[in-house]
Amino acid sequence: MLNPADHRFVAELAAGLPDGTIRAPEPRYLEEPRGRWAGLGGCVALPRTTEEVAAIVRACHAARVGIVPWGGGTGLVGGQIMSEGPAPVILSLERMKAVRGVWADENVLIAEAGAKLADVRAAAEAAGRMFPLSLASEGTCSIGGNLATNAGGVNVLRWGNARDLCLGIEAVLADGSILAGLKRLRKDNTGYDLRNLLIGSEGTLGIITAASLRLVAPPPVTGAALMVVGGPAEALALLALAEGLAPGCVSAFELIHRNGPVFLSETMPDVRQPFADPPEWMVLVDLGLPHGLSAAEMLESLFEAGGEADLVSDGLIAQSESQRNDFWTLRETIPEANRLIGAISSHDVALPLSELPGFISEAGAALAAMGDFRINCFGHLGDGNLHYNVFPPKGASRRAFAGQANAVKELVHDLVHARGGSVSAEHGLGRAKTSDLTKYGDPARVAAMRALKAALDPVGILNPGAVLG
Numbered sequence: 352m353l354n355p356a357d358h359r360f361v362a363e364l365a366a367g368l369p370d371g372t373i374r375a376p377e378p379r380y381l382e383e384p385r386g387r388w389a390g391l392g393g394c395v396a397l398p399r400t401t402e403e404v405a406a407i408v409r410a411c412h413a414a415r416v417g418i419v420p421w422g423g424g425t426g427l428v429g430g431q432i433m434s435e436g437p438a439p440v441i442l443s444l445e446r447m448k449a450v451r452g453v454w455a456d457e458n459v460l461i462a463e464a465g466a467k468l469a470d471v472r473a474a475a476e477a478a479g480r481m482f483p484l485s486l487a488s489e490g491t492c493s494i495g496g497n498l499a500t501n502a503g504g505v506n507v508l509r510w511g512n513a514r515d516l517c518l519g520i521e522a523v524l525a526d527g528s529i530l531a532g533l534k535r536l537r538k539d540n541t542g543y544d545l546r547n548l549l550i551g552s553e554g555t556l557g558i559i560t561a562a563s564l565r566l567v568a569p570p571p572v573t574g575a576a577l578m579v580v581g582g583p584a585e586a587l588a589l590l591a592l593a594e595g596l597a598p599g600c601v602s603a604f605e606l607i608h609r610n611g612p613v614f615l616s617e618t619m620p621d622v623r624q625p626f627a628d629p630p631e632w633m634v635l636v637d638l639g640l641p642h643g644l645s646a647a648e649m650l651e652s653l654f655e656a657g658g659e660a661d662l663v664s665d666g667l668i669a670q671s672e673s674q675r676n677d678f679w680t681l682r683e684t685i686p687e688a689n690r691l692i693g694a695i696s697s698h699d700v701a702l703p704l705s706e707l708p709g710f711i712s713e714a715g716a717a718l719a720a721m722g723d724f725r726i727n728c729f730g731h732l733g734d735g736n737l738h739y740n741v742f743p744p745k746g747a748s749r750r751a752f753a754g755q756a757n758a759v760k761e762l763v764h765d766l767v768h769a770r771g772g773s774v775s776a777e778h779g780l781g782r783a784k785t786s787d788l789t790k791y792g793d794p795a796r797v798a799a800m801r802a803l804k805a806a807l808d809p810v811g812i813l814n815p816g817a818v819l820g
Contacts (some may be wrong), residue, residue: 429783432782579630695742785816
């Protein structure tokens, strides 16, 4: 049983820390991007050092007060916001934003958890390197949050998830002890991999305070194209062609449905549209090539091969970096257009690649039988991650369909599970999907997760209610 962060506890906590570390919660700490939950918080703790984080955690552990870690506040499943129960301490890592070091020759950068993803990418670029994790929210989201949720983004096809880009972790465990794991090693087989245990745990097993990150040499030649395809099956066949023509050089392969550009036209008409009449399906292909190769020629070859195989009917190849950026602006503003339209139910799912076309067809037919919906299906086709979002018809409000939201979610998730997929691809479970873990999770795996939680956080102070409920 947890206790609230009441006035007495907050005063005692503040007395043991530097002035200004403990504050009353501002509204931004109690809100989330989609406006679906309102948070609780007895105070906000803003430490500047790992030792201060440890002191806060020790105090909360002794008093049995819950802690909700807060990074950039961009999470979409309620992992950073607690809406019921005893008021917790909201522990914000935003002051811990330093890049502690860059070892360009080793392709390593060490950053504190509060560093914005955009700042980490800029620090890598200044050293002639690239940190490949790329998200639309990179100007706001933090490295700690990226690792806590094992964020994906658009470059997973080539570079992997956040987990694959992390070499070491510094974290504070539930008793306030500091796990000093900031090694810059590619190989370290000295026992259990606690780094990978903490990555993706959403702050329920420990609070990440810093990380050693893997950098890469930026591809010297880049290019992008938008290609109109017959449907998801044709898109997958085109992906296979692309990987055959440019093995290891396809950085991203994004599927875009017509409703993405349509929603942009309705909500953000200033965004430049590549097609006057958006096609039903298109893909955004992005290449990163070695010196001596031409991205435009490679993409032209892909377009021709796709046309000969009846996969591609039209397309645009970026003629400049500016046009390439325009293509990516289109893709990366679709989530904001979705937010402005207002989804009845949003789904971040992953499926085996061969199951994607069947799922998209089956889910569309099942939802059409349920009601009059608009579906915006888009995402990272190369790694099987779809954002499958269901909206009201044009001119209607999602509030009118609130009674159907759970039924829509269950239908989509049941179909994903039946095809061997996951109902949480890159956003995590948070508090929104704890029941999904119970329903779809392997019982032995869930039991093992509970055992780990009990061992590492026996009092249950770390992000209570997240992941395991």
